[in-house]
Amino acid sequence: MPGDYETALDAAHALALAWLQTMPTRPIAPVLTIDQVKDRLGRDLAAGGAPAGTVVAQLADAVEPGLIAMQSPRFYGFVTGGTYPAALGADWLVSAWDQNASFRSTTPGVVAVEELAGDWLCELLGLPPGAAVGFTTGATSANLACLLSARNAVLRAEGWDVEQDGLQGAPRLRLLAGASVHGSLVAAGRMAGLGLPRLVEVDDQGRIDPDALAMVLAGEEGPAIVALQAGDVHSGAFDDFTRSIAAAHAAGAWVHVDGAFGLWAAASPSLRHLVAGHEAADSWATDAHKTLNVPYDSGVAIVRDPAAMTAALGQRAAYLPEGNAVPEPQDRTVELSRRARGVPIHAALRALGRDGVAALLDGLVMAARALADGFDAIPGLEVLNDVAFTQVCLAGPDDTRTAALGDWLRAEGTTWPSSSHWRGRAVVRFSVSNYGTDDQAVRQTLDAVRRGAQAVGIG
Structure with a gap:
């Protein structure tokens, strides 16, 4: 079959592994804007083509700085899970x-x-x-x-x-x-x-x-x-x-x-x-x-x-x-x-089995409850919802500082919660959905929230 599949897939394999292996430690927010990514890619379609491996490598080089690390165990926005290897x-x-x-x-x-x-x-x-x-x-x-x-x-x-x-x-x-x-x-x-x-x-x-x-x-x-x-x-x-x-x-x-x-x-x-x-x-x-x-x-x-x-x-x-x-x-x-x-x-499902799926669910809920307990221990912060499942809504003493906390956390990059409004108040929402959100990820998240609260004048 015509086409250089080996070179293209080898490049994609190496680049995908590099992306995934840095996921636990990399900052979550993207560092390039849409226009900057377009500039790196090149805005004009050339008359001639390019080798498949080169296209894949250049694509990753241009696009990755504009990606958000949604697979991070400290990404809590939009109820987005990670990626199991078998899947x-x-x-x-x-x-x-x-x-x-x-x-x-x-x-x-x-x-x-x-x-x-x-x-x-x-x-x-x-x-x-x-x-x-x-x-x-x-x-x-x-x-x-x-x-x-x-x-x-x-x-x-x-x-x-x-x-x-x-x-x-x-x-x-x-x-x-x-x-x-x-x-x-x-x-x-x-x-x-x-x-x-x-x-x-x-x-x-x-x-x-x-x-x-x-x-x-x-x-x-x-x-x-x-x-x-x-x-x-x-x-x-x-x-x-x-x-x-x-x-x-x-x-x-x-x-x-x-x-x-x-x-x-x-x-x-x-x-x-x-x-x-x-x-x-x-x-x-x-x-x-x-x-x-x-x-x-x-x-x-x-x-x-x-x-x-x-x-x-x-x-x-x-x-x-x-x-x-x-x-x-x-x-x-x-x-x-x-x-x-x-x-x-x-x-x-085949990789996890029935027991593994149950353990995944239980682990997500345990991580959500650990986050909620930790947030409640930070002066000036309160958890507004009953943590029955995987959602945690956090608020400061007023809407202005709550919104500022969400902005600070997303800019700082250790963790990425979403900001919202619920029951008439501004909230910072943590959706625990990633199988990799373990005790270490919880500790890193709590440390970031603690630092963020101090930075925006909470507590």
């Missing part, structure tokens, strides 16, 4: 194999891997065997795939065929969610044509009030979709699935669980109580690049009724392989062409 190696194979993982008959190798990964996920997450599993770009596209399935199924029960007639003239369909709903779910609802969700009252940690949900559902007639949450993005809190799902189903509503990072709690015996009752829902969305530490992109959409997912998302054309009694992978996502995203997920 990264599998991801490289996925790119080399270059399979369009949409049809069982044409790419049986990667489809077999993905189907196993889907079965394992349902088992680990306590979800119904036989549920349809789609591998998407991320949590937003997973939410979208589930909401499209929900929308069409709920309206079909009302006698309206969305696949044939579209949405114009359809019965009004309500989307309900807790007032602390994540923007990913909101965006997916908009793209599904459902508009903004009707917000339901929540408690001080962001958990939906099941009684308020029942009252809202009873107050208006018509079909409904209820979106619940496994892991509030600020507090990490979980909705009461048992009561909320019962209230929604009593009203005839479809229940979807947005569990981008929190659904994984089901895989740990010590954390499973957080998602009690979640298996009674109708669909679930999560993201393996967060808690499972699989490379981007690794969203997962799961729907209890495979026929509902196929009806909403499946495509048919004369040139495509004919469908049969077994649904195709392309019936599970909004794409007809996609890489085999489920392969790195399979590799991570």
Whole structure:
């Protein structure tokens, strides 16, 4: 086969190892701007080409100073995990194999891997065997795939065929969610044509009030979709699935669980109580690049009724392989062409095993609690949330100094939390998602926060 693969891949291998080996110690923030990276790359496309190995080496040299060290064990922004070695190696194979993982008959190798990964996920997450599993770009596209399935199924029960007639003239369909709903779910609802969700009252940690949900559902007639949450993005809190799902189903509503990072709690015996009752829902969305530490992109959409997912998302054309009694992978996502995203997920699960996944979850929660305890011991700082899972929200004596602390930490580079607002206050948010966040990383983080607090006049 033409092409200098050996030189290009040798260069990529060496450069990737150099990047990963410096991850535990390197400053987290990028040091170059977008314009500076463009200048280093060269803004004009040359008339002639360049050798593959040279292109790869020059790319790394120009781009790496503009990269943020998201894989650092002290990166706590955006609920972003690290990268397990087996998952990264599998991801490289996925790119080399270059399979369009949409049809069982044409790419049986990667489809077999993905189907196993889907079965394992349902088992680990306590979800119904036989549920349809789609591998998407991320949590937003997973939410979208589930909401499209929900929308069409709920309206079909009302006698309206969305696949044939579209949405114009359809019965009004309500989307309900807790007032602390994540923007990913909101965006997916908009793209599904459902508009903004009707917000339901929540408690001080962001958990939906099941009684308020029942009252809202009873107050208006018509079909409904209820979106619940496994892991509030600020507090990490979980909705009461048992009561909320019962209230929604009593009203005839479809229940979807947005569990981008929190659904994984089901895989740990010590954390499973957080998602009690979640298996009674109708669909679930999560993201393996967060808690499972699989490379981007690794969203997962799961729907209890495979026929509902196929009806909403499946495509048919004369040139495509004919469908049969077994649904195709392309019936599970909004794409007809996609890489085999489920392969790195399979590799991570295979490398960890059931016990390893549980240990990963338990370790993340232990690190979050250690950070919270350490923050509380720093004069002038307080943790605002109940640390039930992996989120820690920190605040100083006033919003100005809290915001300054977040800016100082990100500029200093030892750690990288995100700044936000929660419950009417500015916060510095730490999302513990990296399997490498060990005792040393916790100590380094606490030391940086202590120094930052002094630098901005806290304590």
